[in-house]
Amino acid sequence: MSLIKAGMRWMILIIVVLLLTGCWDRRELNNQALIFAWGMDLKEDGSYLATAQFPIPRELGDSESAARKASFTITGSGNSVYEAAKDLQTKVSRAWFAGHRRVILIGEKLAKKGLSNIIDEYSRNPIVRLRTDILIVKGGTAAELLSLSYPLEQVPANAFFRIHEAAGTTPDLTLLKFLMANASEESCPVLPVITAQNDSNSKLKLWGTAVFNKDTKLVNYLTxxxxxxxxxxxxxxxxxxxxxxxxxxxxxxxxxxxxxxxxxxxxxxxxxxxxxxxxxxxxxxxxxxxxxxxxxxxxxxxxxxxxxxxxxxxxxxxxxxxxxxxxxxxxxxxxxxxxxxxxxxxxxxxxxxxxxxxxxxxxxxxxxxxxxxxxxxxxxxxxxxxxx
Amino acid sequence: MAKGENIHRNDALPEQQLNPSLYQNEAYLKEIFQNCSDVVFRPLHIEGRMHVLIIYVNGLVDTKGLEEMLLQPILTAWHNPELDKLSYFKELIAQQALAIRQTALVNDISQIVKGVLNGQIALLTEGETEALLGNMCEYEKRPIGEPGTESVVRGPREGFTESISTNITLIRRRMRSSKLKFEMTTVGEMSQTGMSIAYIEGIVKPGILQEVRKRINGIKTDAILDSGYIEEFIEDTPHSPFPLVQNTERPDVVVASLLEGRIAIMVDGTPFVLIVPMTIWSAIHAAEDYYEHFIYTSGIRLLRFILLSVSFLLPSLYVATSTFHPQLIPEALLLTIAAARENVPFPTVVETLLMEVIFEALREAGIRLPKPVGSAVSMVGGLVLGESAVRAGIVSAPTVIVVAFTGIASFSLPRYNLGLAFRLLRFPLLLLAGSLGIYGVGFGVIALIIHLVNLTSFGVPYLAPVAPNLSSNMKDIFIRMPRWTMNKRPAFLVDENMVRTPAGQDPAQNKESRK
Amino acid sequence: MQISGRQLFWLVFSIEIVLTMLYAVSAAAIEANQDAWISMLLAGLMGFGIVFLIVKLSMRYPQQTFVQYSQTILGKWGGKIVILPYFIMWVYLNSMALRNSADFVYLTLFTKTPLYVIMVTLLILVIYVIFVGGLAGIARCGELMGPIILVVILGTCMLSINHLDWHHLTPVFVDSGWKNIMQGSISGVAFYGDIIMFTMIFAFMSNSKQALSVTMWGMALTAVLVVAASMMVIMTFGSILPTRMWAPFFGMTRFISVLGFIQNVDILFVIIWLFSAFIKLSLFLFITVYGTAQWLNIKNWRILLWVFAPITLVLALLPQNATAPIKEYVQHFWIPFVIPVNVIGIPLLLWLVSVIRGKSMQRKDEFN
The missing domain is CATH 3.30.300.210 (Nutrient germinant receptor protein C, domain 3)
Structure with a gap:
């Protein structure tokens, strides 16, 4: 029995040591920048431009400052998604966190060049949700659209998602359907299309459907x-x-x-x-x-x-x-x-x-x-x- | 304790026979009771010579009855030549002094001392080497009141008092069966506290009863002031934070437990009766569960299980999700939490720990302080601390909400001592959550499960009948089935006499047959 | 240390279900595409075969563990030699189970926390339960956690129903054919092969007559749920994506969304994974320790825990990446070596020898 007791004592000691030295993955909410929407564009030189939209928690909590802008966007560039994201990190004071990224916007130019290179990151990272809405920006860049403000929603990112949802589809499944069609030997994938417009308070409009071929290149739009x-x-x-x-x-x-x-x-x-x-x-x-x-x-x-x-x-x-x-x-x-x-x-x-x-x-x-x-x-x- | 080490006890007197001389006896006893101002020596002098000496403890004995039934007859018969004979008094008591319940003849002084201290009167006469002990025990008692710790909306309102005889009466009134036994013993070398082991013969497992007797007889200590003393001596696993012995102030709970094959241990001087063997479920079930309608009770029980997990897990889940896995919190909620936390200077773990400690402090202060001050404390705590701490941005509002809800949830357990265990375990779990996130919480929960499944109370598994599983006994665990379906006593406690309620008493069935 | 039939049922269930559900489907889909569920069905049937074999064998000697009756059948030295491959399997299985469990937790929850922390904490729990409770303690834990595992699995299945499209299951059979379906089922059998560990457990049963039915029921529940899970995975993701996913059923739970609020219930899956991993590890380590003690005639079996726990930890830390323990281990160690030798070969041999010797013994009795 004494051996058992000694062993138990050691185990308790190990637990205590682990507890005291622990907290490897601990990140406080006020040290994190939550990404709610993500945009990818193709730059002139062929590298990627990543845009992230962060809500500003300070502005959200206070009801008095509701009129002020509650989010801001930052861009970063690189030759791969993750590289661009890391470049983006050098411009943000807090570690970004993509666990709540519900919307990904993709610029028209990039869509025409093909999505196969960027789509992998969105399904590999276990923290990132596969349940994501992904939209093509017709006649514009994702960066432009993400910097628009949208007064109805607390965070503009939600506007993309909700506009899509209001049209009667399940926006959650967009990325999954795209991946499934892309992986299959029979079908070609499609993605919803959103576009900027200037004639009303709402600067966004759901435009239609983008058709891709088997190389995940944008072929044409359907209304x-x-x-x-x-x-x-x-x-x-x-x-x-x-x-x-x-x-x-x-x-x-x-x-x-x-x-x-x-x-x-x-x-x-x-x-x-x-x-x-x-x-x-x-x-x-x-x-x-x-x-x-x-x-x-x-x-x-x-x-x-x-x-x-x-x-x-x-x-x-x-x-x-x-x-x-x-x-x-x-x-x-x-x-x-x-x-x-x-x-x-x-x-x-x-x-x-x-x-x-x-x-x-x-x-x-x-x-x-x-x-x-x-x-x-x-x-x-x-x-x-x-x-x- | 090393063997042979003796506890000091003042009445461990050497055996000393009574002397025929009453004067010598008096001197000897007076020496023993030196400076015991409550011990009364009442000599009766007849014709200048002391014939009779009565000794008793003031306040333990019915003095009025003594006066009327014993002293007056003696004085009126002072000329009786048989006044020296003890047999005369015995007859006198048997005929007239009905207030005296038992008498005994002893010849040992140590026994006289013991008897006197237990509230008996001792009657010594000149020339005889025996003394008469008569039981006239009567002392001031608290009247039977509503139990303070287990109040009910519906159900009996009687609670135990500090007097064991009253308590036994309360049980006997509910169980008029000769199978209900009360075994009396005394424990405590100095205090000589009276104890009673109550059980129902034919239902209780003899093995468990034997074990209870063995453990109680093994207790060696100077005094027992509350049943809590006993509890710590007879637990199976003393190092567990969980209560392995149930306590109650309610006679109906005791009787119900006896009928399930449990054993009650009653201790003089405390209204808290111990019940063994205990399972964790009996700490989650309230007495009222059996008096209210079963559907309502089942709902309340489910609520209680949810609240139990809340009181144990909520703070750690809050810390784990908000600092390790924010992806688990829905966006809108996360934004609210993030907004509230924006200016808080502490890490979430520290913040939560801080608030928990403050909350526990408030709770403790509220119990100990006199009632008028107590409300002031809760005012200061609730309003000033909570409100202004949030306003000042020292703690965030979600943390306060979490801690407050946890507190309320932990109050919802019917038995205070199980709540204490979970209250205590919340803190290590909080640390685990703060260092390993959800995994840490999982670790803590598994460790708790391992601990719980290996606990026993007098050999009965603590989680019975869930683990080890006896599905026939699950009618009264997470929900309560109607009384006419609970036909049998719990199989993990009882071997024989299993049937409580014969089957086939479904009222709906009766209604059909009436048609 | 005795366990009841019900406890055995929950032990079988909680040990087999989670790992098979998570990993076997992906492996089967590579071979059999949308017919992976048929593969899992076949794997379940083969699992029944294995259960039948080992229970029938063990029930010839209901009071003895595998280590003991192999010596009864083959004699002292023959019996001891036969245990050697099992000993290797035990040690290896322990470390791989530990590694798998830790990897899963690490991938789903952590990025910076060192892997050894997860392993050490898991091992501490395992050592705790073996020391304090032994097999009875493990069995009670199983009895408590098994139903929780079942409820969570059924719950995730029900909540996933609105994403399902049964068209993904078609065309049945034509695309793959028997050969591929059989190939796919091998991975399932590999996971069900763990059941061989229970040869050490039957001896502890309080009512050994229940052993066959209870183990079969445990296996049946597992097989049914695994088939259902693989169908649901294919109905959610089609036949191609699961082959590229690391744990498709887990991926499916990440799609659950009820009222837009009950989301990310995958964390519940991590919890039941922890439960299952804990029960599996503690049972396997108990078997290793207890079996080795019987093998080497060591009285105080608990002492060996201090030998095998560190060995398990060190072996579990050896693989370089997370793919090796789950894929390569199954393909290069389990399927070519353990399944034919340990799970089928030796038990069959023992059974044959036992039956023949039993007959000859009977004949001897008749002569006398």
Missing amino acids: LKKGMIVEWIKGELDGTIRTVKIPSEEGNMVVEINHLSTKVKTSADENDNIRIQVVLGAKGVLRENNTHLDLFQTKNISMVQQYMNDQTSTEVKRVIKEIQARGTDILGFGLSVHRQHPQQWKVLKEEWPQHFQQAKVEVVVKINLEESGMTGPSIGQKKSEIRS
């Missing part, structure tokens, strides 16, 4: 509307609105659609000709009626539905054509072929971009207009104008 159609085809969209033009009437109708569904049927013959059938389904609720049609009439409803389906399908076809022309499969067609014809995929995958470009796509839209709202005919119209 928000087209981007939504892409998401619909991929089955990631929750809901959107459609404007229906009624040829016989002046004016249009606006239908809000939700419960979106997607079915992609693929077939490949022995010559590797690919046929793809996209069936898009949804339920619609009429939100606005600027025409003379009386929507208590079933035939009018089915007419609106018919027009809506035709117009939507034309639009979807146009978007698909546009994407096909570039050979960047962001629609998940490759995945569908892979899943539905796994044996043939082994051959097809070698030259998938070409096959994708040449694939024959057929689009069927089945939106079911279920509700026409609280009124039948438009209330704003004279009785004589209403047509059943």
